[in-house]
Amino acid sequence: GTPDPAAAQTALQAGIAAYRAGDLSTAETELAKASAADAANGDIASWYGFILLKRNKPAAAVPYLDKAVLAKPDVSDRYTNLGNALLLKPGRTAADTSRALESFQKVVTLTPASGEAHYNLGLTYSRLSRPRDAEKSYLRATELNPKDDRAFVALGQTYQSLDDFDNAANAYRAAATLTPQKADVWTNLGITESRRKTPDKQAAINALETARKLDGGNVQTLGILGKLYADTGKATESAEAFAAAASASPANTAAPDTATIRYNQGVMYSRAGKNTEAIAAYNEALTLKPDYYGAAFNAATLQYNAQNYPESSRLFALSTRLNPRSSPAFMNYGLSLLKQGDETGAMAAWKRSAELKPTDYAIRENLAGLYMRRKSFDDAIAVYSQNTRIRPNSGAAWNSLGLAQQRNGDLDGAITSFQTANKREPKFAPAYNNLGVVYEKRAQFKFAVLAYKKALAIDPGFAPATANLSRYAKK
CATH class of the missing domain: 1.25.40.10 (Tetratricopeptide repeat domain)
Structure with missing residues (x-):
């Protein structure tokens, strides 16, 4: 119109x-x-x-x-x-x-003298993924308007995107000074302080604690704070921060993430010696994530240490199902079963543990020891022989094999094993003592006395050799 x-x-x-x-x-x-x-x-x-x-x-x-x-x-x-x-x-x-x-x-x-103009130009460069150009614009904005907290925050974010955490921390600190009531600025300051070339973890903790006071329910702040306290050896403070982070997590959302937080809480309580609290945290992690191997294994370990063997067995059994390739899970499951008198179950668990870790000495030492207790000497000899191959220069390995051979009636084999122990580890007194015992069984008393004396020359306080030599002298 x-x-x-x-x-x-x-x-x-x-x-x-x-x-x-x-x-x-x-x-x-x-x-x-x-x-x-x-x-x-x-x-x-x-x-x-x-x-x-x-x-x-x-x-x-x-x-x-x-x-x-x-x-x-x-x-x-x-x-x-x-x-x-x-x-x-x-x-x-x-x-x-x-x-x-x-x-x-x-x-x-x-x-050109407008800080707002340079700030808006910086935002555009940021949207275009041109961080170096954005940096220049934001810097100019802060020079023209040193009280514009938005420009300092944007500058900090830009430096973070460039992995320049020293300058990012400086920018966020300026923003925090201008707007001390903004929790997210303190959180970003804490993050960047912790990632400087030379991290200032205490400064990071201080910043995050400030953010926590302003917004106590921020999961990110509390989670990072928990990690920093862990890094600085403050286990209880770390555990409490993780506990707060888990409590602040929205119900029924991000359960695996919350489970991880609970797991970290358990680790830190355990490190602080608060095992009851640690077990509770691990159990909460398992409630949120029933297939959480780490939580199950750690909770089982703490239950075992507390001598609650039925519960440790249940949790170690769960660990073996969650991670069927975990040799430690089967090893510890066997220990828990043995504490309850279930030698058959322990043996099966240790066999599986040994299969999963063909070069593990300790597993085989336990398994062979159980064979010895059950008088399954041939099986014990087979396992101890594996240990001599795993640690061929270990006097203890050859000594254990010799003891099994001796119990099985193979005195010649035992002598060879004890002599090998002496050759591989000349300062291992038990092998000389056990060699003396075998010589004595064969009525080779002169050799027996020499062996006992050799054991005492190595370790004058070695009681078995003292007793054996004393007994022989009375003859």
């Missing part, structure tokens, strides 16, 4: 008044009337585009803001609004982003 400048101005003023009164809906209605009455008016287009942007209608705002900058190409606010509309536009294209960048660059050209 025919332009009606007077009606347009009336509607424009009504729209501005509504905006200033906080009534954006009425402002949009009035400015739509103004634009319809005088479509060529750049000022009306500028106001209408601005209100549409405020009403979260960036795509609708762009044509009017384009018209506004064409009407007055030297007004920086119009370029700012156009740039924001282009960035916020749903389905934004690469061309939209490029135009937004050009708009903010124009604002900087028009108002």
Whole structure:
């Protein structure tokens, strides 16, 4: 229709008044009337585009803001609004982003002393994944407006993206000084302090504790705080931070993540010697994540140490099911079963443990010891023989084999094993004593006495050799 400048101005003023009164809906209605009455008016287009942007209608705002900058190409606010509309536009294209960048660059050209202009340009560079350009813009923004906490936060985030944690920490500290009430700033400060080239973990803890006071329910803050306390040897504080993090986690969401937090809580309580609390934390982890091997194994270990063998057996059995390739789980399962008198079950568990770890000496020592107790000497000899191959230079390994051979009636084999023990580890007194016992059984008393004396020369306080030599002397 025919332009009606007077009606347009009336509607424009009504729209501005509504905006200033906080009534954006009425402002949009009035400015739509103004634009319809005088479509060529750049000022009306500028106001209408601005209100549409405020009403979260960036795509609708762009044509009017384009018209506004064409009407007055030297007004920086119009370029700012156009740039924001282009960035916020749903389905934004690469061309939209490029135009937004050009708009903010124009604002900087028009108002080079404006910190806001440089800040907005930095945001655009960040959206374009150009962190080095963003860094320059944010730095300039902080120089021009050293009280703009947003610029310091954005600068810190940019440095974080560049793995420059020293400068990131400095930026966040400046922001925290400006806005000490913002918990997220203190959290970011704590994170970056802990990741400096030379980490300042106490400074990180202090920052995170400040964040905790401001927002005690922040799971991220509490989780990081727990790790830092662990790193600095403060086990109880670490466990309590993890406990708070788990309690702050939303119910029925991210259960595996919360289970990990509970697991960490258990580890730290255990490190602090608070085993009852540790067991409770591990059990909570298992409730959240029933297939959590680490929680099951650690809880089982603590139950075993507390002499609660039925429960440790249950948890070690669970551990073997959750991780059938875990030799330690089968080993400890066997120990728990043996404590309850179940030698058959212990033997089966240790056999499996040994199969899974072909070069583990301790497992075979336990298994062979159980064979000896059950008088299964051939089986014991077979296992002890494996240990002599695992540790061929160990006097203890050859000594154990010799004892099994002796109990099995193979005195020649026993002598050979004890002599090998003496050769491989000349300072191992028990092998000389046991060699003396075998010589004595064979009525080779001279050799027996020499062997006992050799044992005592190595270890004058070795009681078995003293007793054997004393007994023989009485003969």
